[in-house]
Amino acid sequence: MAENALDADANADSNANGPARRASSVGFQLGRHSSSNARINEILENARERAESMAGPSPTHLSPRPAGSPILPPNSSLRPSPVNEDSSADEATGFISHTPPLNYNSLNVTSTATSAPQIRKPSLRQRPSSQQNNGAAQNPETTRQASSESGNTSWWQTQAEKFQSIELENKGSVARDHLAIGIAVTQLFRLNTSLESEHGNNSRSNTQTLRHMGKPLGTTFLGISILILFLGYKRYFQSQHWVMQGKFPASRGTIMIVAFVALAIMVVSLVYYIVSAGAIMFLLMARGLVLTRRIYGGLHHDLIPQEYLSVELCNWVRLSSHERSVTMTVKREPVDIPTFATTQLALLEQELQTEINETSTLISNHSPTALQRAGLALTNLVVSGQRTGLGGRTVLELSPDAATGSPDELPEHGLRTGDIVLVAEQPAGSAKKREVKDLEKKGARGVVTRVSRGWVAVAIDEGKEEVGFSGRVWAVKLADEVTYKRMNWAMEKLNKMKESEYSGFIRVLFGLSSPSPVAEDLSKDENVGDLEWFDPTLNDSQKNAIRFALLSREVALIHGPPGTGKTHTLIELILQMTKLGQRILVCGPSNISVDNIVERLAPHKIPILRLGHPARLLPSVVDHSLDVLTQTSEAGAIVKDIRTEMDTKQASIKKTKSGKERKAIYTDLKELRKEFRERERRCVSTLIGGSKVLLATLHGAGGYQLRNDEFDVVIIDEASQALEAQCWVPLVSAKKVVCAGDHLQLPPTIKSSNAKVKAPVKDGAAVTKGTTLEITLFDRLLALHGPSIKRMLTTQYRMHESIMRFPSDELYDSKLIAADAVKHRLLKDLEYEVQDNEDTNEPVIFIDTQGGDFPEKNEEDDKDTPRKGRAGLHGDSKSNEMEAALVQQHVRQLVGAGVRPEDIAVVTPYNAQLAILAPLKDKFPGIELGSVDGFQGREKEAVIVSLVRSNSEGEVGFLGEKRRLNVAMTRPKRSLTVIGDSETVQRGGSFLKKWMQYLEDNADLRYPDASSLTHD
Structure with a gap:
């Protein structure tokens, strides 16, 4: 009843005053802002249209609601609202007005039927202050004064008033957006802080700068979000409460300014991150935003392209658990090459010293028999033969002493081809430590070149050819200093390179450039999609890996889990590359890994050359070794006569008892060796130049024979078992590399505890802390560029399905399939x-x-x-x-x-x-x-x-x-x-x-x- 009475009074008052009052009201408003007449008409017309559109017969006949229009029930009427109207009425109407505020009842609007919507009476904030006093008539003097003041208002002030008066339609969503952004940015910096490790004492490190920026910037975003959230809640959901107190609700203008400033800071910091910290930071931000979208659902604008998100996140999912752990350990950012080389040199020095100390301790503290049991020595030997080997070096053939056992069969031992050994007179079992330590001075170092059932061949180092052994000898393993020297050579070469000398290949391998993209499915590629396979039995994953390796310009990783035919795949890849006219260097960390490839390549009748000494005596391997070809090939004829003469003199040494005659023979041998090496060098150069495929161990590729040769591709088998520095021996001057291996099996054996660099660093050079020798090139490249540079072989031909199932599920993401x-x-x-x-x-x-x-x-x-x-x-x-x-x-x-x-x-x-x-x-x-x-x-x-x-x-x-x-x-x-x-x-x-x-x-x-x- 009270409400009806108020409505009746309001209608009566409006009818009584009639057109005169409406004209007076309009005149008052136009007197203050004469230029706003057009805008007023526009607002009135919009109001009428909205009101009429909401007065349809049923909801199904409603026309689409324009943005910002009020939501009202159909057939409702907008009646003048009392001064103390509740907040729901204000919020339901939701009209957006501009300064100056207008009293719609004071305008010349004809009343419609009671069923039609009527314009509501404005709230306190909307009504002119003169109307708040019971609707009293306006004072003409006051009107003229207000009009004069309005005329003196500057354009900037007018625009500011309009901007500030724009009511916020949904403050809660804006606050929620900023809260989500704040949380995402904060999590980004937290992730960055946990991932990044300090870069030594380099004060200019971008990482340190970003870490210091992280917390304050993330906290700022969070603070802004919380502030906006409180403003949005208090002044949006309780807007009428604030109006009744004569206070303004939160304005959109203020919040928009804060939002624009926050967005600008975020964009600048994001660009700075991408430029300085690499793609990993962008990926982390993407993951943070995706997470917050799922939680809060309030981000209305995608800050990162969806295509990039899908590719990167799919790559992250494609990583196995071990790959993710390596990715989190190895920084996915460009590597400073001098710092990398310096770190590797320090670690290698530490590893070498550990090996030397370990060997020295074992030799000093244990008898030869105990060392043989441990696989570190071979005892009770005699020199049964002596000849000239590759490079003019003296090769000793060591056989069992007939007085201590079978002369035709060696006892159980651990010597392998390529081992560095010390050959010396065997000490008595009760020898003092002092005598054992003197072994190196009395003996001769050498390399095991061949191991058979009844003898072992050792090539003695230069300068030790004259050492004679008349009695019982033994061979004990030593640290391989030659390998370390070649790894150090490669690291020193990288360290001394100027940035202008970095090839595109080197830049990719250190993350300074991205590898050239290759499509995921290459079966329909015009270049490799229709290859003629040498082995038609290859499965689809093997074919895909071969196509990928052929098309990759800088680097390709072939992931071969156990029994998946990795070597089989490499043979086909080598044959396809030779068919394309490419020159290939094939390497591995051990002689066995290289000889395995030689053995399988030999039947294909392509020009191959095995550098070094083969581990097996299979004809298919030996016939392609450099050692044999220098004796049997046409190019080797120039050294054959000198070799024969040297072998004759070597044999005569045993028969000569006179020291003077022996000395003369050694003098002649010295001159013959000098001439032999010169002729052999020309022979080797001819043989290498005529071979399309060369095979050597990784450290063997650092020999003088290949120092000036160039190859189109370097293929590294068992790359996950090789030290990275070892891989760089053939890669320093390479153009492309294909690494095959399985990083989910054992890494190279490391004897030193090199979790931290303890070795001295020359000239105070920077090192990368946390790096160990167990991080292989395969690991680092996968962490640096992601699975886009890798192809996995998925069909295994070794194990019963029940044996395969657990490692497949737990380590290979259930991708392995057992062949029928x-x-x-x-x-x-x-x-x-x-x-x-x-x-x-x-x-x-x-x-x-x-x-x-x-x-x-x-x-x-x-x-x-x-x-x-x-x-x-x-x-x-x-x-x-x-x-x-x-x-x-x-x-x-x-x-x-x-x-x-x-x-x-x-x-x-x-x-x-x-x-x-x-x-x-x-x-x-x-x-x-x-x-x-x-x-x-x-x-x-x-x-x-x-x-x-x-x-x-x-x-x-x-x-x-x-x-x-x-x-x-x-x-x-x-x-x-x-x-x-x-x-x-x-x-x-x-x-x-x-x-x-x-x-x-x-x-x-x-x-x-x-x-x-x-x-x-």
């Missing part, structure tokens, strides 16, 4: 006769030793046993005799079922355990024993893994390294038997816990009885 030919094969399906029993028809067997009956031992615990000669040779190694008995029992059962010993391998992470298992070789000739690290790259039909660790503390040591376990569990073809204590092992981390759970769920689970084991 291997996915179900078992030991019972071998081509020779094997019984079908519980040991041969199961692909995975887990012998769980939980319960404490199979305890581990430290090597030091056995120092009083007859094996005391081995004490300390394996460091703090572990062993488990009870577990070794289980290994022997299972081997006996397999051999008893018909499996040949040569098809069985036993691997374990600990050398001390290998020593306990050594008698298996005598009982089962042909069986192979090895450490996990040493068995990488190998495979056997049946593999038994002895985990060793069993203790109440749940300590697993380096057994917890997932890459080491990956090697262990991916060696078998048909049968994997794991022997270990699940209670101990599962406490070694999430990966080990998942593996134990997988074995319990999927393997043939067995619990042994310790009392039934025999130690024979």
